[in-house]
Amino acid sequence: MLNFNIRFITLQIKIIIYNLYKKLIMATLIADCGATKCEWCLLINGKKKTFFTQGISPYFLSNEAITALLQKELVPKIKNTTIQKIFFYGTGLGNPAHVKSIKHILKKLCSKAWVEVNTDMLAAARAMCGNANGIVCILGTGSNSCFYNGKKIVKNNPSLGYILGDEGSGAYLGKKVLQYYLYQTFDEELMNSFNKTYATDKASIINSVYKNPTPNKYLASFAKFLSENRGHYMIENIIEDGLNDFFIHHIYKYRESWLYPIHFTGSIAFAFKNVLKDLCNSFELELGNVAKNPMPGLIQYHQ
Numbered sequence: 572m573l574n575f576n577i578r579f580i581t582l583q584i585k586i587i588i589y590n591l592y593k594k595l596i597m598a599t600l601i602a603d604c605g606a607t608k609c610e611w612c613l614l615i616n617g618k619k620k621t622f623f624t625q626g627i628s629p630y631f632l633s634n635e636a637i638t639a640l641l642q643k644e645l646v647p648k649i650k651n652t653t654i655q656k657i658f659f660y661g662t663g664l665g666n667p668a669h670v671k672s673i674k675h676i677l678k679k680l681c682s683k684a685w686v687e688v689n690t691d692m693l694a695a696a697r698a699m700c701g702n703a704n705g706i707v708c709i710l711g712t713g714s715n716s717c718f719y720n721g722k723k724i725v726k727n728n729p730s731l732g733y734i735l736g737d738e739g740s741g742a743y744l745g746k747k748v749l750q751y752y753l754y755q756t757f758d759e760e761l762m763n764s765f766n767k768t769y770a771t772d773k774a775s776i777i778n779s780v781y782k783n784p785t786p787n788k789y790l791a792s793f794a795k796f797l798s799e800n801r802g803h804y805m806i807e808n809i810i811e812d813g814l815n816d817f818f819i820h821h822i823y824k825y826r827e828s829w830l831y832p833i834h835f836t837g838s839i840a841f842a843f844k845n846v847l848k849d850l851c852n853s854f855e856l857e858l859g860n861v862a863k864n865p866m867p868g869l870i871q872y873h874q
Contacts, residue, residue: 598654600684601873603694603866604661606631606712607788610866613649619870622648626712628662629669630732631785638676646680654684658873660694660865662713665727692717696724698868699834699860706828706859708821710814711837712791714740716821718831728824733787739817741791741839747809748793749776761805768796798842810843811850818850832859 599614606628613620624644627637657677663669674688696707696719709715714737718726733742751757752765753773783789800806822828833856835847841863851858862868 598652599656599658599873600649600654600681601866601869602657602659602661603691603864603869604659605691606662606785607791609661610864611645611648612866612870613652614870614874615652617874621866626662626788627673628785628787629666629672630663634672634676637673638679641676641680649681654681657681657684657686658869659686659688660691660869661688662691664688664690665692690724691715692727693724694869695834695836695865697872698865699836699862701868701872704827704831706822706825706831706833708817708833708835708840709837710739710741710817710835710840712741712787713737714743714817714821714837714839716817716825718825718827726825726827728821730821733790736820737787738820739814739839741794742787743790743816744797744809744813744839745790745793747813748796749780749790751805751809757805761800761803764800765796768799769793794839794842810846814843814846814850818854822854822856828856832857834859834861836860836862836865838863 601612601614603610605626607626609624609626611622611624613622625640627640629637632640659673659677661673664673670688674686677684677686677688691709692707692715695709695715696705696717699705699707700719700721702721704721705719707717707719713730713733715730716728717724730736733740733746737743748765752762753776755762757765779789780786797806797810822833833851835841835844835858840847840861844861847861848858
């Protein structure tokens, strides 16, 4: 009987210790969410696990669609994990209504978590600068820029989206590719290459641009044609002109551009970093860090 009581008490102590241990596990979830894809990182006591879901843009997806997407693609990846903190950075979150919606959705999915929802611009700034001053630029599906003082975004030149702006972005460059193709500006070599790569026509392109629920992603998909045909003078002109437009309309608007490094993040920035370097030299600017995505910097910042 005594041995049974000892075993029972020992078991109870183990259960208590296990429950206390579970409470000590600090699970933090970080999201870097663009219109095309969303990268997630689950941090548990210094260990990290990264995975991807579809991109989320509140401008194109309803709250119901976002909830369904996360239920299907995110929840299975974090099951059996109690999330204490969520840092969600995403496109379209300069709009307070969108911030409120995303925060509400995440709270429903992870009811015990403390949730912070911020712009992809702040994600880039924290990742690229940490606690230092700098000009930070995003060149991905869309484009954006800011001056960051090491703590917060002090100035932010509006990007205006893929219809009115987004200079230098994948959507902007992809639109140029389609224009060159549809206007038959490309020479015979590039026309043949385009037809071989995409097997599309004017009707399909117009339909996709004007009826596709995410036309910015569709346009950005054609920026890959530029990276696959580097060296051709027409391709180089499109890349340089598109990125030059970004410098003129955005970087030039910050007087701090001549005082601090210019950092870039995003797939377009990473693919054409040699052009960015040349443009910085021609404008007498200091090129800072160029990263494909901000997640490594965000992990370091939040750890």
